[in-house]
Amino acid sequence: MSSGSFYQGLLSMTNWVGNGVMPLLAGLMIAMGIYKFSRGGDFERYLWGAMGALSISGLLRLAEVFARQGSGTAQMFEALLTLTDWVCNVILPVYAGIEVVRAVLGVSGVGIRLNIGDDWMRHAVAAFAALSCSGLLRLLEHFIAAGTGGVA
Structure with a gap:
């Protein structure tokens, strides 16, 4: 097994987590926040959690830009x-x-x-x-x- 396939697998997993799983978790956090709001509870932590989960995709794109540019x-x-x-x-x-x-x-x-x-x-x-x-x-x-x- 070559190191290229390991790096490709790591990249695929990172893309899957950042662009697939985190938006789903953000949706679940928003749903939980709506439920907490309907019960009169504190819902802002779920809103911030959803914003953070959606930020993962943007931070992943920023890391890809760094990797594409190299050092300079x-x-x-x-x-x-x-x-x-x-x-x-x-x-x-x-x-x-x-x-x-x-x-x-x-x-x-x-x-x-x-x-x-x-x-x-x-x-x-x-x-x-x-x-x-x-x-x-x-x-x-x-x-x-x-x-x-x-x-x-």
Whole structure:
């Protein structure tokens, strides 16, 4: 048995766990959080656990970028660029959706009935800020892509 087949097997297992098992576990954590919420329990730990499980796939992709680039001077810049792109274009829109739902629930009075408080405006501003950050990064990416062809 050669070492190449061992490394290929390790890579296949890592891809299976990161891209197959962890999203399934995230779904189960979200289901458990909904159950805990329906019983009046603390559900945020399940939400954070689901976000962490979904982050495994992104961290796996970051490790693949490191392995593909090898060692070099641009590796840290590319890693930071990939991390920023992933956070701003994947995590922030999902977080904005969560904040919009929290704001709608706050405006509808669900928070008052649950003694959560009247902070719907803070959730709306957080959603706007998250989407603005994502949109600005997309705009910068467009300008950089358009600028690589030279000035016309």
